[in-house]
Amino acid sequence: MTKLVIGGAQMGPIQRADSRALVIDRMVALLERAAQAGVEMLVYPELALTTFFPRWYMTDPAEIDAFFERDMPNAATAPLFARARELRIAISFGYAELTPEGRRFNTAILTDRDGRIVGKYRKIHLPGHSEYDPERSHQHLEKRYFEPGDLGFPVWRNADVVMGMAICNDRRWPETYRCLGLQGVELIMIGYNTPSVNSQKGAEGLEKRLFHSDLSLQAGAYQNATYVVGVAKAGLEDGHPLIGGSIIVDPDGTVIARAKTEGDELIVAPCDFAACAFGKTTIFDFARHRRPEHYGRITAQVGATVEV
């Protein structure tokens, strides 16, 4: 059975003025620490290369484009790929993707331990809104800057583990985990940037925000008998706070590693993927217990309909 040491590379804030080179230096430093800790698969956050720019309303295409990558790897990120290959650490990280056709996605890639990109995921559940909203304490314009992912929820066998990815708000949706669980996923990697303040409910508070993150990640792990890694970009970006709370969750739903800071911080857990088998063959043996004939609404309708 496969064992793999999994790392989460939580990143502290990235200011708008920070260059890609500066960010990549920090990511490589985390990679070096991960190597010393024996990590074989390292997960970085969503939009790891830039500040969380959807908090700003922008109209100038050039200003927007500056946050996007046209190629991956590219000149800026090549040192990260090169060092990962040398250290034989598979990595995943998120970035804003601008395609040759001019399409924009909130994307994450996965490499094998030879530094080759073997998987790409584009965020499906974009939160927020698309136009300036004067009623919010800050903007959350993901629906403005990205289109919803068009690649579904794929899995890949990487380092002999069935891996899937999701991004930030995807983690709150049980559909995400289930689509991956139905493909036998054993490790789900989820980077996020979550504002510490709910832009529509200021009183919610950091503690409740962290609780919701944990709850979603832990339920997804347990209900699909899979490891889940949630990795934050955290701290104060140009005055806007992001939650930390990066965790690694085992297939029983138990948190086995947790970040303590809101800065660049490595969390590590040795994972024995044999642990996925118990849940998948007993209480969550989907073939024996699921009843899709009663789940029709989940795919037949988008929004809620109140008919009583």
Place this chain on the structure above:
Amino acid sequence: MTKLVIGGAQMGPIQRADSRALVIDRMVALLERAAQAGVEMLVYPELALTTFFPRWYMTDPAEIDAFFERDMPNAATAPLFARARELRIAISFGYAELTPEGRRFNTAILTDRDGRIVGKYRKIHLPGHSEYDPERSHQHLEKRYFEPGDLGFPVWRNADVVMGMAICNDRRWPETYRCLGLQGVELIMIGYNTPSVNSQKGAEGLEKRLFHSDLSLQAGAYQNATYVVGVAKAGLEDGHPLIGGSIIVDPDGTVIARAKTEGDELIVAPCDFAACAFGKTTIFDFARHRRPEHYGRITAQVGATVEV
């Protein structure tokens, strides 16, 4: 906006030798306590009228039939319905249902505040197995004694709240909550009988069993912005321990009432159903954020298929 005081009537153990009359006396006593606490909707456990008989392998039809109800209400349960009507408390409880056609279901009914049955749910996710399993520490023969529910996941407007029901193992399946959430559910009532010992993993322990119950109920509430009430039959039934841990969860996923014992115990929470609106219109506004075009596997396949 609707406010309603919700109660969970956790029940201590019911021994195999206990009569229906004895059980109904206990249920009425809980109802009286609920009335004193101002409860308007009271939720009893799964299979509230009998011991949790699927722990025993039986072949004699008469022996099996003794645990089932042919009518509801019936002579044994009439006093409960009558007192609920007098006290103007809507109730839900579970029982083993034997239909005129000889079909057997693990069923729950819902009454209005006038004691009329307004809803029926038949358990869809039957756990366990159908034949004697010598490798288990005890049997869990729900698949032997019941067929899967054939009524889907309906909701009813009762006391001006959109209510749905689920039973025991249904609570571990996010599909349950989502099918109800897609109908605007505001209160999900879930009775359960959960053995304190995992029959296939003795080392799991009570604490982990309670954690899994909480995790599932809280995630279901949060991810659908609904109140959830989980109500146990608890304690030592003929030597077989059942977990307690009855809770009431608010639409934020927070536990707002929790049972402290493994006996007959009332938990109460005044619920303001206006609190469901925030989640349903923001982060879990399904119409704006769900992407069923990528959820196809959830209804198209039953079991997991590993293709990588």
